[in-house]
Amino acid sequence: MIAQRLHLASGFHSSERDWVVDRLAALGSRLRSYRDDEIELEISLKDRKGAEQRVMLQCWINHGHRLHLVATSAQRELPAALNEVRDELIRQVGETKTRTEPRSNRALRSVPTPPELG
Numbered sequence: 001m002i003a004q005r006l007h008l009a010s011g012f013h014s015s016e017r018d019w020v021v022d023r024l025a026a027l028g029s030r031l032r033s034y035r036d037d038e039i040e041l042e043i044s045l046k047d048r049k050g051a052e053q054r055v056m057l058q059c060w061i062n063h064g065h066r067l068h069l070v071a072t073s074a075q076r077e078l079p080a081a082l083n084e085v086r087d088e089l090i091r092q093v094g095e096t097k098t099r100t101e102p103r104s105n106r107a108l109r110s111v112p113t114p115p116e117l118g
Helices: 014-031 078-100
Strands: 006-008 039-046 054-063 065-073
Touching (some): 006 014, 014 054, 065 078
Parallel strands (some): 006 039
Antiparallel strands (some): 039 054
């Protein structure tokens, strides 16, 4: 799913696509509960190898409503920065799922009727 939904924005070369997709692959298992057409991913890199290098991974999820998640990293080493944004986005997606699951949302829970005794 990552390879199909990821858009490389500024700072990345098209020749790096496979390498970036491999680095972000663990995110795919977290997004698996959504349909492919509900997910959009974009990664960008500013000031490559500079003092202010910044990697930003954005994820839009269209599941009932449009959700926008953003993870950033200022790590100097690009592999470490990709790992950091991947892990942060995994955390955010997990947190989002927890908030919308019925056990975490009283309004979505249905209370079963107890069986009649006797």
